[in-house]
Amino acid sequence: MAAEKKHFVCVVCPVGCEIDVVHDGSKIISMEGNKCEKSEEFARQELIEPMRILTTTVRIQGSRWPVIPVRTDKPVPKRLFPRIMRQLRPIKLQAPVNMLDVVVRDVLHTGANVVATRTMPRE
């Protein structure tokens, strides 16, 4: 594959570097605009498979609030978001839940766990 240009906005941190990458479909040939090395890794991954942390809520019983916030404990392929959301929909946790308790282990074989992001005491 011939060299192609691609423009990215790095979302690793709030700086939001605008990066221009020249690539051959899988490998980066050159890049400019990034202020740190994290953007390099971001752009490399973005070319192959865009990965993001998913944050959402699941239902919970026996607590002050009916839902509890959760996230994946590492980035997962962005394209799997709808499927992960579907998998989380029927879940109903029981309070108490501690922050970082695992809600779903190895969600959709991504290697990422879905974990609670707050403590929810029993009420």
Added chain:
Amino acid sequence: MMQVDVAVIGSGPAGLTAAIQAHKSGARKVLLLEREEELGGILKQCIHNGFGLEQFKQNYTGPEYAERLIKELEKTGVQCFLNTLVTDLSSDRVITALSPEHGALEITAKSIVLAMGCRERTRSSVGIPGTRPAGIFTAGVVQRFVNIDGYLPGKKIVILGSGDIGLIMARRLTLEGATVIGVYEIMSYPGGLKRNIVQCLNDFDIPLYLSHTVTEIKGKERLEGVVISKVDGNLHPVQGTEELIECDTLLLSVGLIPENELSKKAGIELSPATKGPVTTEIMETSVPGIFACGNVSTVFDLVDYVAQTGTAAGAFAAQYAFGSLSADRQSVDIVAGENVRLLFPQRYGFQDDLVLFIRAAEPVEKPVVIEVTPPGSKVNRVYARPNEMLRVKVPKEKLAEVRQPIRVSIREK
């Protein structure tokens, strides 16, 4: 009458950080007052990640960031009153508060930290004509409904304004199965951070329309649609560009205003630009011994910036409580020069390094130099955008001889 060294009003990131720091700095009796039933403020409903990257080198969600601070607070002897609403504040630092547990309270504090945060601007702030059906919400209210109360407020959603909360909610509502038809922004540039445009809109193919606004609301009981119009360079709707968009929900993400009813009661001078108290670099307001930090002062882009102001406010509020800050202190004004819409703080009091937070008036998409004169400090940046605060630090030593107002400008290089 209860007596404390430092009283902190509000337990969001600013208040938590200030209370922790006041205790660390040696204040014995620190009291934290929170009107809700839990500590953490708005962080509790900000379930997305990206918090604490600078402060903790961690990519926390809002609740995790709050819980980290709450755990730190629990290790201190800081006393917390929950469900406690402060109803009055006087310039001689007497707080009146109400709580089901403690009844009517009068609290005298040697120093006070204001950390009440901000409020959302509403439909009436932006003056949208039309009927008044159900289905029109501010973005933060919807964030609370979805993330804490577990309600989805609608299925077909239009978002007016491209502030960060609106962008975050565009993604959130899409994930929960709603259709977000588009985000419409009256200005010619987005209001929120660029990373949020990318990861909240672009990632989900949600269109962003700049220079567009809602010019009419349709529907009687429930919202049935909105009329969208293009606007010209003076932000006036252009005739003939009207388009009716069917929707059941309109989210407004049209800005935040510091919440300063208590500040006004205490006679604190407010800045017309930030709508928050005029403060010095140690976060002291125009009333000696009353400090302010976080979004009650000016609306910050990042929680890390909020925490930075909370740390300063807590440390110096403790010093004030000991009496180690002299009563007779000098200060000079800090004034907005070329292409500066607002800046924080607005005064320099010769106690600490000056950390300036600056918002540009107009976007400059080329290298700029930020000038702070006197002392004549120059800092380069690759661009200046109104939606991304600039932060510049000028060391205390450089400012010792300054006697005239400090002017801050953003110029093209």
